[in-house]
Amino acid sequence: MPDPLRLALAIAAKDIRAELRSRTALQSALVFAALVLVVFNFARDPTVLAATDLAPSVLWVTFALAAMVTLNRAFNVERENAALDGLLLAPVPREALFLGKLLANLAFVGTVELVTLPLFMLFFNVSLGRALPGLLGVTALATIGFVAVGTLFSAMAVRTRFAELMLPVLLLPFMVPPLIAAVQMTSRLLADRPLSEMWGWLRLLALYDVVFVTLCMMAFSAVVDE
Amino acid sequence: MTVASAQAAGVVRRGLVLSAIGLLALGGVYVLALGHTPVEARQGLAQKIFYLHVPAAWSALLSFSLVGIASALYLWLKDPRLDRFAAASAEVGVVFSAIMLTTGPIWAKPIWGTWWTWDARLTLTLFVFFLFIGYLGLRAAVHDPAERARFSAVVGILGMLLVPFIHLSVYLFRTLHPQPIVLKPSAPSLPPEMLTTLLVSTLVFTLLYLGFVTTRYGLALADEAREDARDAA
Amino acid sequence: MPPEPPQNGEYLVAAYVITAVILMGYWVALWRRAKAIVSGKGKT
16 A cells, blocks of 8 residues: 555646646636736726735735636546546545645645746835745745645535535635735735734644644545545 | 424424514513613613624524534534534524624614724624535535535534634734724623623524524425435335 | 713614514525425325
């Protein structure tokens, strides 16, 4: 019986390769992200609202929406290929299956985020400089949180009648704590505030990740098994 | 009429009677609240919304917690009665949350000057409402009963565990963002008429919860009985 | 003479009416569902 971690990585690699071949999820998400950034930029009045006030919210709304688009597309492609059924027949531990899917989704959403970030800097005239490592850390933590719940819910949504509508409706409340924490921390990082001001939010994010990744991993078998 | 559907009809009838009694008792609460309690000096008549808003909050919280607990128990014990109960409790919870979300802003406007504020209570109610709606929407979208029960249970448990995080987020937001001082809606020590009215109202709302959930549970039983009879025919 | 409490009776009325409407409306909805099932079963 192969080591579950290696199994998870293998599953993740398979999904990533499949996505690299078709590129549907990544393309939609990237176009979407660019669109949102451009619209937000033209929507504000620069004399009234400084870029730095609005920037963290815009960035995270973009990330959140792009993540939802990516999650939806990724699972739809999976369903069309009926690949999941084959995997389920094999004696693969469900936790490894979830972990593999999670890693693949993180790779997709992470890619979108990494491409969005320079666009964001460009359109909003924000220099990241010293804030960059902190920002990358916050992005990673928050993304893990809502992609974990998103991976579980998209496995459910795909089996329902209104899959495209189901996922956002179910996922939205769960995205709120990581998003609020991420926006608050991003705002402070960009303003070069000391770490002490962000400590509470950081702990919230870390706790959220631990609780929900574990929970979703355990709940995955209840979703995919009869 | 089959045995199962006769039993279901009995449950439905009991539930309807119980909730009808609750509604009549609510009329009594209205009389108490409007006539018997004193008018609060700083807040005026609008303060009396308190006698409906707080018990509704209690019932919504009760509904929500029971959905979470029933969901956890269902995944462990796989008893369909738990799933049926969770669904009933969720639907009733939506009703009480709706009352909270309407009376809350109606109370807030004259007292705090604004329809909405992101304070802990209102924010949590809003999210519990969204979670309920998502839960019920999911149930409507899944056809197979066993799958529906499993999926709902997962969402129920995750939802229950989300609530402390929302609470924590609001708390962090408020401690790091000092808010303007607002009037607290309830006086620190309640005169006896106010306290008794509040307690009576809470009892009535609990009675309504029990009546409604019983009815809803019975209706689910009746639906299943009808499906089974149709399948057998 | 102590200050008059604020005149906000209309909010009170609105809240009490809405609550009553929601609760009674839900009862009626449940009752109608019950009737529909009973009459439906009669046909089966």
